[in-house]
Amino acid sequence: MKFVVGSGSCGIAAGADRIFTLLNQEINENNLKASLEITGCIGTCYLEPILEVYSENNAMKRFTKVTEESLLEIISQAKEGTLFSEDNANDLVSEQLGHQDRIVLRNCGVINPESIDDYLTIGGYQSIEACLREKTPQEVIEEVKIAGLRGRGGAGFPTWFKWNAALKSAGSVKYMVCNADEGDPGAFMDRSVLEGDPHSLIEGMMIAGFAIGARKGIVYVRAEYPLAIVRLEKAIAQAKERHILGKNIFGLDGVDFDLSIKTGAGAFVCGEETALIASLEGERGMPRLKPPFPAEKGYFDHPTNINNVETLANVPWIMSNGGAAFAARGAEKSAGTKVFALTGKIQNGGLVEIPMGMTLREVIFGVGGGIKNGKKFKAVQLGGPSGGCIPEELLDTPVTYEDINKTGAIVGSGGMVVMDEDTCMVEMARFFLDFTCKESCGKCTYCRIGTRRMLEILERITKGDGKPEDIPLLEELSYKIKEGAMCGLGQTAPNPVLTTLKYFRHEYEEHINEKKCSAGTCHELISYRILEDKCIGCTVCAKVCPTNAIAGERKSPHVIDQDACIKCGQCYEKCNFNAIVKL
Amino acid sequence: MLCKCQQTSVSESSEQPQVDLSQVKGLLDAYDPATTNLITLLQGVQKIYGYLPEEVLKEVSIVTKIKEAKIYGVATFYSQFRLKPIGKYLIMLCQGTACHVNGSANIERALQEVLAVNEGDITPDGLFTYINVACLGCCSLAPVMMINDQTHAKLTTGDVAKIINEIRAQEGMAI
Numbered sequence: 001m002k003f004v005v006g007s008g009s010c011g012i013a014a015g016a017d018r019i020f021t022l023l024n025q026e027i028n029e030n031n032l033k034a035s036l037e038i039t040g041c042i043g044t045c046y047l048e049p050i051l052e053v054y055s056e057n058n059a060m061k062r063f064t065k066v067t068e069e070s071l072l073e074i075i076s077q078a079k080e081g082t083l084f085s086e087d088n089a090n091d092l093v094s095e096q097l098g099h100q101d102r103i104v105l106r107n108c109g110v111i112n113p114e115s116i117d118d119y120l121t122i123g124g125y126q127s128i129e130a131c132l133r134e135k136t137p138q139e140v141i142e143e144v145k146i147a148g149l150r151g152r153g154g155a156g157f158p159t160w161f162k163w164n165a166a167l168k169s170a171g172s173v174k175y176m177v178c179n180a181d182e183g184d185p186g187a188f189m190d191r192s193v194l195e196g197d198p199h200s201l202i203e204g205m206m207i208a209g210f211a212i213g214a215r216k217g218i219v220y221v222r223a224e225y226p227l228a229i230v231r232l233e234k235a236i237a238q239a240k241e242r243h244i245l246g247k248n249i250f251g252l253d254g255v256d257f258d259l260s261i262k263t264g265a266g267a268f269v270c271g272e273e274t275a276l277i278a279s280l281e282g283e284r285g286m287p288r289l290k291p292p293f294p295a296e297k298g299y300f301d302h303p304t305n306i307n308n309v310e311t312l313a314n315v316p317w318i319m320s321n322g323g324a325a326f327a328a329r330g331a332e333k334s335a336g337t338k339v340f341a342l343t344g345k346i347q348n349g350g351l352v353e354i355p356m357g358m359t360l361r362e363v364i365f366g367v368g369g370g371i372k373n374g375k376k377f378k379a380v381q382l383g384g385p386s387g388g389c390i391p392e393e394l395l396d397t398p399v400t401y402e403d404i405n406k407t408g409a410i411v412g413s414g415g416m417v418v419m420d421e422d423t424c425m426v427e428m429a430r431f432f433l434d435f436t437c438k439e440s441c442g443k444c445t446y447c448r449i450g451t452r453r454m455l456e457i458l459e460r461i462t463k464g465d466g467k468p469e470d471i472p473l474l475e476e477l478s479y480k481i482k483e484g485a486m487c488g489l490g491q492t493a494p495n496p497v498l499t500t501l502k503y504f505r506h507e508y509e510e511h512i513n514e515k516k517c518s519a520g521t522c523h524e525l526i527s528y529r530i531l532e533d534k535c536i537g538c539t540v541c542a543k544v545c546p547t548n549a550i551a552g553e554r555k556s557p558h559v560i561d562q563d564a565c566i567k568c569g570q571c572y573e574k575c576n577f578n579a580i581v582k583l
Numbered sequence: 584m585l586c587k588c589q590q591t592s593v594s595e596s597s598e599q600p601q602v603d604l605s606q607v608k609g610l611l612d613a614y615d616p617a618t619t620n621l622i623t624l625l626q627g628v629q630k631i632y633g634y635l636p637e638e639v640l641k642e643v644s645i646v647t648k649i650k651e652a653k654i655y656g657v658a659t660f661y662s663q664f665r666l667k668p669i670g671k672y673l674i675m676l677c678q679g680t681a682c683h684v685n686g687s688a689n690i691e692r693a694l695q696e697v698l699a700v701n702e703g704d705i706t707p708d709g710l711f712t713y714i715n716v717a718c719l720g721c722c723s724l725a726p727v728m729m730i731n732d733q734t735h736a737k738l739t740t741g742d743v744a745k746i747i748n749e750i751r752a753q754e755g756m757a758i
Contacts, residue, residue: 010736045723263623265664265682417680545697570693
């Protein structure tokens with residue numbers, strides 16, 4: 001028997017470590033003939049912690065939302081030998097995976113990410129070996145061109161084109177860099193690949209390195225992903241041991257590829273290629289003008305190619321299954337699959353990999369199971385701080401680079417944050433501008449000062465001090481920043497404001513003219529009241545109030561002192577009689 | 584840190600604790616400009632002290648021959664680096680989009696309420712510092728905060744005081 005615990009960061013946050021320790025203890029105490037392993041995140045984060053049990057003849061039973069109590073029950077069934085007597089009829093994970101088409105995430109939640117043997121058993125590192133032995137760099141690039149693979153980091157630039165430019169670039173020393181500085185707040189597919197399938201990334205980098213003629217690779221990982229760094233370090237060490245990385249790899253004389261990790265230090269702008277290179281060199285991560293492109297002058301002026309994690313994780317699959325098989329999936333100009341991080345007010349939150357061209361409605365209501373708590377859908381945010389909010393009437397838009405761009409949003413790195421009727425769109429725009437304003441590197445005036453001015457306007461609108469002329473002013477600033485900024489950060493920073501102004505202008509007008517936030521989010525514009533006829537005087541609200549702003553006798557209606565109330569909403573959450581309302 | 588032109592302190596807090604420079608000696612002795620860049624070096628310093636003490640940055644400048652102003656420039660550019668000491672427990676409150684949509688602003692208010700400090704400051708008992716961070720990557724379990732290496736998921740405002748008070752009790756502090 002084999003027990004496998006889903007141990008990605010999200011699984012661990014949901015208690016997978018506790019389950020693992022307890023399981024280990026129980027196996028030893030009960031002398032069970034069983035092994036215990038970990039795997040990465042399978043993507044159904046809302047069902048974590050997840051435990052899979054395999055019988056001797058490889059029958060699998062999966063348990064979700066495992067607690068210490070349910071684990072003890074599983075152990076006792078395992079002891080009695082009744083664990084596999086019933087069918088795994090109600091397996092929500094399998095149902096969820098049935099909606100998907102997994103290339104990037106093919107091994108996540110399937111193999112043990114800390115075991116190179118697991119990866120080798122399923123054919124790992126065969127693609128790179130075949131490239132090295134049988135193919136020329138041009139042939140590899142041609143295959144990626146046939147696949148139609150486009151950069152998954154945000155811009156959607158054709159991958160083969162970048163590789164070709166780096167290959168053609170003169171120079172004996174070239175670098176292959178992986179951008180694993182997943183900065184979009186709300187996207188975590190790169191983390192999942194690093195934690196769940198690090199060898200796929202290594203193999204993808206090796207193939208890209210071979211294609212451009214680089215002998216050195218660097219992975220630039222976010223410092224906020226400690227587990228990803230540990231797993232990648234282990235994977236690199238294992239690959240070196242097996243002579244897959246290092247000198248004379250696969251026993252081929254003179255064929256070298258070395259890989260190292262650089263930990264980022266927290267700067268969103270480092271997603272921009274030239275800023276990332278500056279950061280790799282130990283400088284402030286500030287972008288510079290292009291050309292020269294990194295393919296000509298990159299890391300310490302050597303030709304450098306940069307791809308994102310998800311892009312590279314596709315590459316070993318493309319090489320072993322052929323570019324045509326990849327191109328057969330998805331839409332015409334947006335081939336293949338894309339991983340999305342479905343989060344926010346969504347029922348089945350997690351990572352989903354779908355063929356491109358599926359509509360937003362299918363993703364959110366089909367794969368994602370719709371909105372949490374029976375609320376009404378309001379908007380979906382794509383592309384993070386560079387993207388925009390898409391309203392309900394555009395839910396039938398297919399998820400392709402071109403179609404999403406037409407809405408004013410972008411596919412971006414794949415964050416898909418779903419919002420319901422309780423989300424204020426003006427506040428959302430303020431949130432993103434606050435982010436870009438803080439993350440602006442300060443080089444261009446339009447971005448540095450323009451985003452600050454936009455933020456100030458949005459702040460005053462959400463505080464109820466907005467003026468009617470603020471809307472045209474926001475629009476004017478938006479277009480000027482888009483034109484005046486040098487890099488992608490500044491050029492796209494106004495997108496969240498422009499899309500919310502386009503689709504949710506009435507919310508701006510309501511805040512400005514009526515000093516009202518009907519979503520009930522903007523602090524200064526709401527107040528909590530107790531309905532006298534509904535309050536039974538149970539005192540729960542008074543007990544939970546952190547500022548003692550609620551007074552009243554037991555069994556008689558309570559009252560909130562509006563001056564003392566800090567609007568934390570705890571009373572609203574705790575009241576069992578719907579006696580507290582947000583106005 | 585001293586401003587070189589006016590020789591006046593530009594540091595916010597004048598009461599910095601005494602720093603033991605011997606702790607960083609190994610790191611600086613091993614410095615090799617060919618393999619280590621400034622960011623990696625500063626990350627090493629912060630791992631030792633929990634922040635970047637001014638005295639140590641001066642040492643870094645002497646060893647690396649990189650100007651203090653440039654070191655200060657890099658240290659202030661990246662959000663990971665801190666120029667002030669932190670408490671024994673570093674609370675990283677996620678302010679990613681998913682956490683924001685799921686009420687991280689209320690979590691921050693609850694945190695300020697129970698800790699009675701502002702972002703980046705140490706509580707008087709020396710136990711806690713809280714900072715806001717962009718996305719911790721646990722978006723499906725929003726709102727999330729990380730205390731040292733432990734992640735606390737699906738937070739409610741009520742959970743916050745409970746978690747903090749449990750740590751206070753462990754540390755033998757009066758609640």
